[in-house]
Structures are given as C-alpha cells and as structure tokens.
C-alpha cells in the first residue's frame with residue numbers, strides 16, 4: 050500500500066539538490082493508501098507545476114533573457130524527464146495503461162496513438178530545453194526558440210494530461226476488475242520504489258517546490274486573477290486590457306477603473 054510523507058521541511062534547499070539526492074529524506078510513515086488512478090493523477094500535478102514554471106518564464110525570456118535563472122529551468126526539465134518521461138510515461142502509461150486501453154477498444158483506444166506521439170515529441174523538446182539551459186544562462190540566440198518551445202510544450206501537455214485524466218484513466222479503471230485495480234496500485238508502488246529508491250512523488254513535490262521558490266513562483270496568491278471588468282466598462286476603445294496583464298504579475302492590476 051502506498052504511504053506518503055506530508056513533510057515540507059527543506060523546501061527551499063530542495064531546489065539545489067538533485068532528484069535522487071532528495072530520496073533519502075522520503076520515508077513512508079503515516080500510511081494511507083493511494084489508489085492507482087489517484088497516483089497517476091497526482092503525478093500529473095507535478096508535471097503541471099513544471100508547465101507553470103515554463104509558462105511563467107516565457108515573458109522574461111522575451112524581454113530580458115540574460116536575467117533568466119536558467120539553472121532552475123534546467124532542474125525543472127530534469128524533473129520532467131526523470132519523473133514524467135522516464136517513470137510516469139515509460140514505466141506506467143506505456144507499459145500498463147495504454148496496452149490495456151487498446152485491448153479494451155472503444156473511443157479511448159483512438160487516443161493512444163496521438164498520446165504516444167506526444168510522449169515522443171515531449172522527449173525531443175525536453176532534450177532541447179536541457180541543452181538551451183545547460184550553461185546556466187540562456188543565450189540571445191536561444192531565447193526566442195526556448196520561449197516557443199515552452200509555449201508548444203505547455204499547450205501539448207495541458208491537452209495531453211487533461212485527456213488522460215478525463216478519458217484514458219477512467220476507461221482503464223472501467224476495463225479492470227476492482228481486485229486488479231488494487232493490485233495495480235501495489236504494482237505502481239513497487240515500480241516507483243525500484244525507479245527512485247523510495248517515494249518518488251514526495252521527492253518530486255519537494256523538488257518542484259524548491260524550483261518555484263528559486264524562481265519566485267512559490268506564492269500561490271500571486272496567480273489569483275484580477276477582477277473582471279464591470280459590465281459597461283470593458284476597454285472597447287482602448288483595446289484588450291487582458292493583454293496588458295503579465296502572466297506573473299505579483300499584484301495583478303484591477304480592471305475596474
């Protein structure tokens with residue numbers, strides 16, 4: 050049965066530790082079972098936090114690439130590769146989820162081919178991101194290609210994970226008897242321990258927390274949307290006010306005049 054550690058100690062330092070180096074601090078006390086589908090979906094949560102880091106970095110890449118903290122973007126790409134591509138995709142989805150969906154047939158089976166192609170394209174883009182950020186700075190020549198790679202990657206994986214959460218995983222669960230679902234939860238735990246030497250999810254949470262702290266994205270409140278325009282006060286004459294709001298504005302301006 051899956052056990053997890055809610056400890057958030059060492060969040061700030063997590064950003065400077067490698068993924069494997071975080072495993073030592075991840076214990077499995079206070080056991081509460083995590084089912085196979087919850088496991089897959091919370092892994093998507095880790096990947097979506099990396100997507101947020103990428104999306105929030107795009108404006109800075111376009112306006113002041115020299116100030117971008119590329120080392121932390123490199124760590125984010127390493128996390129996506131280690132946890133997302135090499136574990137979640139290769140060891141779980143491609144080994145256990147997709148084959149069962151194809152065997153069961155139906156509408157979900159038609160998504161498997163594009164999902165596999167997106168896994169492959171994601172790996173190619175991650176390789177590019179790792180290369181463009183490896184030196185600790187983003188060169189002027191790489192800034193716009195990296196911004197475009199982030200945008201394309203985020204768009205692809207937002208759609209990808211949403212389809213998996215709402216179509217693929219429910220179809221997979223429906224295709225298996227309840228007893229087998231429980232067995233798969235244990236199987237996924239074994240795979241995770243073999244891959245990471247402990248609870249990879251806990252380590253991934255700590256790592257993404259550390260990267261968010263380093264890049265200034267840790268405060269969730271900064272992402273609360275500004276209020277909408279009042280009826281009748283939309284900026285029809287002056288253009289689109291929403292376009293002026295930066296993605297990561299610390300204090301979002303109100304649209305209300």
Ligand SMILES: [Fe+2]
Nearest residue numbers: 138142164213
């Ligand atoms: Fe996938």
Ligand SMILES: [Fe+2]
Nearest residue numbers: 137142210213
């Ligand atoms: Fe997935």
